Amino acid sequence: MSQRDLAKHLGVSLGGVNYCVKALIDIGWIKAGNFARNEDKRVYAYLLTPKGIAEKAALTARFLRRKMDEYDALKAEIEQLQAELAADGR
Structure with a gap:
């Protein structure tokens, strides 16, 4: 390109x-x-370069960590909403 x-x-x-x-x-x-x-x-x-590859790997690791944190937060929010619905008898 x-x-x-x-x-x-x-x-x-x-x-x-x-x-x-x-x-x-x-x-x-x-x-x-x-x-x-x-x-x-x-x-x-x-x-x-090797330095560029190392930085790209670190950037990728930070991105994946951020996405996993988002996933965990969404999962916890869904579980909380399900518990609230169950408590309301739905």
């Missing part, structure tokens, strides 16, 4: 995507390399 495609998909400007990609390169989360044999020298591959 090109930066232009990514910008369109996310609904942000191409400049914004480019700025963020450069920032991710600067902090070492991704590495950019172009395809030497490609006629279009603007074509790049962006690869996650």
Whole structure:
């Protein structure tokens, strides 16, 4: 996916995507390399670095923990509502 495609998909400007990609390169989360044999020298591959992979794993773990907490809260709320209905004789 090109930066232009990514910008369109996310609904942000191409400049914004480019700025963020450069920032991710600067902090070492991704590495950019172009395809030497490609006629279009603007074509790049962006690869996650080991640091980027670790951050993605941590982000995924935080997301899953948050979703499990939401699930547990919803489950508890459903159980409470069921208990209230049972107490009312429904």
